[in-house]
Amino acid sequence: MPSSFSITDTGRQRNMNQDYIFTSDIPVNSLPNLYIVADGMGGHNAGDYASRFTVNHVAQSVMETKEKEPARILEKALQEANSALRRIAGEKRSMYGMGTTFVAVTISGNRVLAANVGDSRLYVLHPPARIRQVTVDHSLVEEMVQAGRIDRETARQMPDKNIITRAVGAEDDLKVDFFREVLTDGDLLLLCSDGLTNMLKEEEIAEIVFSFRSLEKAADRLVYAANMAGGADNISVVLVNPFDSGRLLA
Numbered sequence: 001m002p003s004s005f006s007i008t009d010t011g012r013q014r015n016m017n018q019d020y021i022f023t024s025d026i027p028v029n030s031l032p033n034l035y036i037v038a039d040g041m042g043g044h045n046a047g048d049y050a051s052r053f054t055v056n057h058v059a060q061s062v063m064e065t066k067e068k069e070p071a072r073i074l075e076k077a078l079q080e081a082n083s084a085l086r087r088i089a090g091e092k093r094s095m096y097g098m099g100t101t102f103v104a105v106t107i108s109g110n111r112v113l114a115a116n117v118g119d120s121r122l123y124v125l126h127p128p129a130r131i132r133q134v135t136v137d138h139s140l141v142e143e144m145v146q147a148g149r150i151d152r153e154t155a156r157q158m159p160d161k162n163i164i165t166r167a168v169g170a171e172d173d174l175k176v177d178f179f180r181e182v183l184t185d186g187d188l189l190l191l192c193s194d195g196l197t198n199m200l201k202e203e204e205i206a207e208i209v210f211s212f213r214s215l216e217k218a219a220d221r222l223v224y225a226a227n228m229a230g231g232a233d234n235i236s237v238v239l240v241n242p243f244d245s246g247r248l249l250a
Helices: 044-062 068-092 140-146 152-157 201-207 215-230
Strands: 002-011 017-025 034-041 098-106 111-116 121-126 131-133 177-182 187-192 235-241
Touching: 017 044, 017 068, 017 121, 017 235, 034 044, 034 177, 034 187, 034 235, 044 098, 068 098, 068 111, 068 131, 098 121, 098 187, 111 121, 111 235, 131 201, 140 152, 152 177, 187 201, 201 215
Parallel strands: none
Antiparallel strands: 002 235, 017 034, 034 098, 098 111, 111 177, 121 131, 121 187, 187 235
16 A cells, blocks of 8 residues: 655745645545645635645545446546536635645555646655656646757746646637656655645655655655745645655655
8 A cells, every 4th residue: 555745835925825635645535545736726725725625526436436447437526626616716706816726646456547647756765865756737838848948957947837727627629638657666756736846856856755754754854955945835735655654755
């Protein structure tokens, strides 16, 4: 059974948190486990509502569905959450324009299925200090990277790097990207909001994670380091060890 540790922090924005997370190392209906990170947008109240509503709606849908295929389960849950969020935004003026990024993962043995909308990310980490982004951001800057107009390091410095092109609640027709990974012994998973990745380089993240033997200490230090680097946004981290139930790194 996998083990996980999650933490969310307001960063230097002490009066607001638009991130929301969900973790379950045990089965959620037909899914063997479930891990989610969402980062809301549309103003403080609207962003907080959008992320919390979407995560809770998806988790409830997963618990109640009669579907058995994991990708179909997550797709259906996200489509339902998107429709409900759009309806609420249309009914409440204060919620107009709200939306949220969303990344979810479920693990079966050494196989990973991820669903992604927006720029919250999934990484695979492997000792001694390797890291690889699995998801592809739905953002203007990422489109520039994919087109070869800028490199990754330049992308990190772009002032408009937080402009996303896809979010739950943004459009009636929601497109969800799915990714499948096969893990090897020693691999760890990291789900996070951009409050972490905007503050720390990927190699810094990997070095921090593998400097500790427990998921708790590694996650705490990631948040601490992001805050020390500026903490300009909410910071959410979910670290998962797919091969160990004791929350210890190899």
